[in-house]
Amino acid sequence: MTGPTPTVPAVEVRDLWVRLGGAPILAGVDLTVAPGEWVTVIGPNGAGKSTLLRVVGGLLPSSGPVRLRGTSTGPVRVPGTPTGPVRLYGTPIDRLRRRERARVVATVAQSPVVPPGMAVLDYVLLGRTPFIPALGRESAADLAVVHDVLDRLDLARFAGRELATLSGGERQRVFLARALAQGATLLLLDEPTSALDIGHQQEVLELVDQLRADAGLTVLATMHDLSVAGEYADRLVLLAGGKVVAAGKPREVLTEDLLATHYRARVRVVDGEHGPIVVPVRR
């Protein structure tokens, strides 16, 4: 008898360890994101959220646990997972070539490098690079995708402007536009709305959610606004000190106790229409 075919996760992270500058940043992180799911990683400053997204996006090498094995000449470090602990749609990320990876996963980093003198249109066009043959030029279809994304993000009027002259919020929308133009099925958003006013914040998150419904996009994000995080995500993962300390539906993770313990914050959590609303309360 055959049962339903198990779905291959869009993201599967098993026992991820990261050390940077000699210090452990992530210590045994597990994370699964199903295709079409929206998971948001929350946690206090320095918890390791951006690091986790950078590893999942292939921007930082990953490793399994490093164990010490005794030999006659002393202990040696051996990686615990030969293929690495991160799989995207079933393939270990270190087996994906750069172009292949770019077709699968697009990242909006917290502070991307802004190339000096580059116009908005050319910057967003960079998102089409995986589809442009080496030594080739962008096609009319590439340009059509870019113009469509600029329209959707209310950026068409900035197409010819130098990126560096835009406001912080306008620039943040351009960074998202570049990632959307890439057309990858998995979108990694590191604090995607931190510089946006409340209107543009809603507009951008609704657009991402709509793309999720229309195009089957999978979203892995980080956010500091806990109420907004809970409103849009199917599941939240709370990271603290490089470890997952809670994971589940927003109302399971956004509790006064967990937020007091891991953020050292005094908050009230009240029921909202689309999830819990977290209200800071003065001590």
Ligand SMILES: Nc1ncnc2c1ncn2[C@@H]1O[C@H](COP(=O)(O)OP(=O)(O)OP(=O)(O)O)[C@@H](O)[C@H]1O
């Ligand atoms: N290259 C590096 N060398 C040493 N330490 C690093 C390096 N990159 C990051 N770290 C440290 O790793 C920890 C986690 O950083 P990360 O940016 O992942 O945290 P975060 O949860 O995204 O924080 P925030 O909410 O402030 O953006 C921090 O303590 C940071 O100082």
